[in-house]
Amino acid sequence: MEKLRQRWGVKNNWSIIAIILVFSINGSFATWVAKPLTSFIGLSQETTNPWVFWPLRIMLIFPIYQATLPLVGWVFGQFKFFWAFEKKFLGRLGLGFLFKKEN
Numbered sequence: 001m002e003k004l005r006q007r008w009g010v011k012n013n014w015s016i017i018a019i020i021l022v023f024s025i026n027g028s029f030a031t032w033v034a035k036p037l038t039s040f041i042g043l044s045q046e047t048t049n050p051w052v053f054w055p056l057r058i059m060l061i062f063p064i065y066q067a068t069l070p071l072v073g074w075v076f077g078q079f080k081f082f083w084a085f086e087k088k089f090l091g092r093l094g095l096g097f098l099f100k101k102e103n
Contacts, residue, residue, distance in 0.1 A: 004016050008081065010081065015081075018076040018077065019073075019078055019082075022073045022075075022076050022078055022082065025072055026065060029068055029072060030061050030068055031061055033064050034061045034064055037064075038056075038057055043056060066089070066090070069082050069085070069086060070086055
């Protein structure tokens, strides 16, 4: 736990547990939100080839996960950590310009 605390820059074990909970809950939440969205856009397992359906579903889940991660983190009192995590992650994907401050 001490290594995680130092790596993530958190003060106590509750924060580590909260962060792990947020990651796991948000994964389930993103897939839950994606289900009605895939139906809304007309994708279903019954009518779509699995080789098409699953990559499209995963591509839909990914932005939902990224968008909801700070929100779920906020519920657990970890917004600051997850906002910094999102900026760093999106920066690595080449989307860091979204968070650049103009002088």
